[in-house]
Amino acid sequence: MEEIHVGLVGFGTVGAGVAKLLLQNEKLISEKTGARLVLKKIADLDITTDRGVQLADGVLTTDVDQVLCDPQIAIVIELIGGYEPARTFVMRAIEHGKHVVTANKALLALHGDEIYAAAARRGVEVLFEAAVGGGIPVLSAIKGNLAGNNFQTVLGILNGTCNYILTRMTQEGADFGDVLKTAQELGYAEADPTFDIEGIDTAHKISLLVSLCFGTRVDFKSIYTEGISSVSALDINFARDFGYKIKLLAIGKRDNGRIEVRVHPTMIPVGHPIADVDGVFNSIRLTGDFVGAVMFIGRGAGMDPTASAVVGDVIEVSRSILAGAVRRSAPLGYLDDSVATLPIKPIGEIVSKYYLRFSAQDKPGVLAKIAGALGNHNISIESMIQQGRSAGETVPIVIMTHEAKESEIRAALAEIDAFDVINGKSILIRIEDNLE
Amino acid sequence: MEEIHVGLVGFGTVGAGVAKLLLQNEKLISEKTGARLVLKKIADLDITTDRGVQLADGVLTTDVDQVLCDPQIAIVIELIGGYEPARTFVMRAIEHGKHVVTANKALLALHGDEIYAAAARRGVEVLFEAAVGGGIPVLSAIKGNLAGNNFQTVLGILNGTCNYILTRMTQEGADFGDVLKTAQELGYAEADPTFDIEGIDTAHKISLLVSLCFGTRVDFKSIYTEGISSVSALDINFARDFGYKIKLLAIGKRDNGRIEVRVHPTMIPVGHPIADVDGVFNSIRLTGDFVGAVMFIGRGAGMDPTASAVVGDVIEVSRSILAGAVRRSAPLGYLDDSVATLPIKPIGEIVSKYYLRFSAQDKPGVLAKIAGALGNHNISIESMIQQGRSAGETVPIVIMTHEAKESEIRAALAEIDAFDVINGKSILIRIEDNLE
Known part of the structure; x- marks a missing residue:
């Protein structure tokens, strides 16, 4: 049977889960790929802690280059998390022509562009199902x-x-x-x-x-x-x-x-x-x-579900390798040339319904002042609760608004918070109820 | 830009949805595949009904072989449903070396083996995401x-x-x-x-x-x-x-x-x-x-969600074709040689909790007779409701059981239904509450 050699960087909780899955379900994975996936090398600074996984002698190493530069290894799994040295390791793996599977959302959210570009140049795949939603195969x-x-x-x-x-x-x-x-x-x-x-x-x-x-x-x-x-x-x-x-x-x-x-x-x-x-x-x-x-x-997290997503990516890359497909898919699903740079709408421009809570002194006219400030900013009220009554003390006033622009809401809240009948900063929570 | 030619058999609701999607999102699909997916031929017996999709002249045909045998067409989509002539058409498409995408669960549930074997021999893929759960990408x-x-x-x-x-x-x-x-x-x-x-x-x-x-x-x-x-x-x-x-x-x-x-x-x-x-x-x-x-x-159904699943499969096959991958995956995910033939456990052997409803005459001792029959078959009662009281008339008696074997339940019900104080056939509904 053909063998595909896999290397792992980072032998913490998820790393141990991946090793456990690859060993425990080795036969199942061969039945689905036609190959044996061999976990050839695992690099970590700590190779003495018992992770509960039985590994052959020589698999564990503290020298990350034994994973990143091994010519036999086709797929490198990065599970150390964080920006550095993860970024350096991933870039080096790509330079050495390895396909990369990672669970590192922080790295990709900040340095994705650089990594995807390097992968495109080198003709390798970058997969990261485990970075979002643990075991959920949404990506x-x-x-x-x-x-x-x-x-x-x-x-x-x-x-x-x-x-x-x-x-x-x-x-x-x-x-x-x-x-x-x-x-x-x-x-x-x-x-x-x-x-x-x-x-x-x-x-x-x-x-x-x-x-x-x-x-x-x-x-x-x-x-x-x-x-x-x-x-x-x-x-x-x-x-x-x-x-x-x-x-x-x-x-x-x-x-x-x-x-x-x-x-x-x-x-x-x-x-x-x-x-x-x-x-x-x-x-x-x-x-x-x-x-x-x-x-x-x-x-959405945990050793086993995350391992499921990581190994799923490894299986997908393996199938492509075995079918002779070079870079069957780009990291974002879109070809790299087709990826746009759409600007993010500033938060002040969004439109939402809002829950607002004010800590008001229980005096006549307070509600009229709040409602007036909201009205001046084109915010209309859907419903309102004033809880309890205790003269002179602070009572919560809760208002649910119709759809309004966030900048107007913020301007209104700044005005209201300056009223002397309002104690402390008001609370704003956005409402999402246009879900079918 | 490279072109991949697609043929469609069956231009009903889902077929029209597929054509609409391929035309409406053509640019998006090229951005994700690097190719233009061309819907070259559509075969249906009825090519006069307006399906609300603007097609070039010559795309529609009543001659199915113009789809199945066209050497330019790489992927055939089968959407006529049912066993025949769908089976004949799918087999002929495979013989002509076409990858097949279908939404036909009836066909695959009954003739899947034959179709998968033919696809393996011919080195083509068979995908059928739309056969289960409409647009849900579960397969x-x-x-x-x-x-x-x-x-x-x-x-x-x-x-x-x-x-x-x-x-x-x-x-x-x-x-x-x-x-x-x-x-x-x-x-x-x-x-x-x-x-x-x-x-x-x-x-x-x-x-x-x-x-x-x-x-x-x-x-x-x-x-x-x-x-x-x-x-x-x-x-x-x-x-x-x-x-x-x-x-x-x-x-x-x-x-x-x-x-x-x-x-x-x-x-x-x-x-x-x-x-x-x-x-x-x-x-x-x-x-x-x-x-x-x-x-x-x-x-789980409908023109648009089903079209999403069908076109998703077409995109996946297209990516494999473009990457030079021949038969990257087998129809069931497992290699054909690894597919087992596990027997189905007879329904009598399953173990479940049960809801039972009896139509009993409202007479003293009825409940004791029912409980006795259940007890004789090792069925223990978790809870019971007897609704209403109206001497001489029929009242529903509802029993929720603990886990029991279905054959025991059926034997007990046969006994109970024969009691002269029971009117009509008793009702059995299985309970599934071991869900996390």
Whole structure:
């Protein structure tokens, strides 16, 4: 039987999962490819920790060039994450004519162009299904069977840590800080959770989805990104009263030669399938001009699901190698020459419905002042709740608006926050209810 | 720019959708393939009906051999449906060295072996994403990025007509016959709805899913198939009382060298994402040893979604042709030599939880007799409802069982139905609540 040699850089949790899958399902994979996939070399700085995988002598090395430069190795899997040295390693693998499979969304979101260009010059493939949605095969679907569609929107719950935290806050009425602490103890959140909870990981992922769906480069710095650390149990409760759940949603839309790309806590109507995606599960929802709406749900992280996506890419490249196909597909599904550079619409120009919460002193005329400020900025009110009454104290006033322009909302909020009857900064949460 | 010539057999609704997509998104498809896909010939017996698509002169023909035998045509799309003459046409296209894309689940469920063998001999590909789940790219996912997994189960709501009918029955408390009539008026059900409502279409589709997931031929005649025509508003209401919705579910499971493949009305816990898939939407849920549970939701039928899947397959084959790859993948994802022939477990041997409804005379001792018969067959009762009381009249007695063997359930029901205090045949609906 033919053999295809694979090298792995990064032997952490996911790396161990990949090794386990390749060994455990070796026979299955041969039945599907006609070849034996041999994990020839694994490079990591730490090759002494027991990862629970039985490897032949000599497979582990601390010398990354034994993977990147081995002439027998056809496919290099990069699983160290982060920008450097991942970038250097990936570029070196490509220079040596290796196909690259990676789970590194941060790297691709920031240095994708350079990597894709190098891969095109060298005639190798770069695949990264595991970078978005863990085991969910959504990138393959966009590049593959859904390729005939002009996509209009791509939305997603893309970070399991945030979704776990928001789900527990919703189910238990618990506060953000408490749930984060438990999540860290359970291993669902990292010791430094910034990338997850501030939405940066989600922004990396939506930038890749947008690139694939709309065939465009995405200026990562221009993605409006707001995390979940300011979401309160109070707002989650009000959301429920209005029939919504709060999710950290990544949104990509095509809009007349520009794109909308943003990440922020979002209210989604209860009963919509995406609102029911709870816990560590992820979900991606696409709309295309022919397929209509199509949705994917699955485990968005973890050793085994991520290994499934990585090995799936390895199998796909292997099939192409065995069929004699050189660079059957480009990294973004579009030919490199056809990839556009669509500008991102500034956040002030987006149009949305909004949930607004004000901390107002319970005095006559307050509501009239707030409503007046909103009216002056062309914002019309759909519904309103003023909770409780306690003369002289602060009460929450919640307003749901009709569609309005974000710049108007922000200008109105700045005015309202300056009123002496308003205590503290007002809260704004965007609503997405045009989902079919 | 390179050109790839495509021929189409069958210019009905889906055929017109495919032509529309290929013309409307021609530029997009070139940006993704580097080639122009030319719809060179379309064969149909009726070439006079206006399908709303602008075609060049000479594209339409009533002579199918102008598609099947044209040496310029590389890919033949078969969209006439049914067994014959579809089978003859597909075999002839393969003999002439054409790659085949089809949406014909009936054909593949019954004659797949013959077609796959011919394709292997001739070195061409056979793709059929549109045969299952309309626009949902689930077959590509199973064969492609999920290929590293040993699948344990595949479940699905695979027929939009049935799901539409059951959804309206659930939402409106309406009867089957009335909803079917409206569905026919709205075009959601055909004039002769037998294939849909009796579960045959669903059985065709699950047989393909099982073949791809488990790498096995499926003896179509051995699939236990029960449709929705006997589902009553009464049972839907009882299901709701117990926290379930009734869906026509197709189930495939791997079981120790055998497979379970069955189609029947099934109770699914409310709150599980698959229970929320309503109306004409379809859904497929897979569990693999690495990916865990992954779920797909989308439009399961219709001109445009089906066209999306067909053209997606055409794009995939085109990429392989352009990359010089001959037969990059086998039809089932497994190499033909590796496809097994796993036997289907007889329905009597399956183990499930059951909903049972008896029409009993309201007399003392009836419940004891029923419970006794169940106990004699090792069936234990999880809960029970006896609704209403009206001496001498028939009342429904509903029992939810713990897990039991189907043959025991059937034997018990035969005994119970023979009691003189039981009026009419008892109802049995299987429950699937081991879903995560």
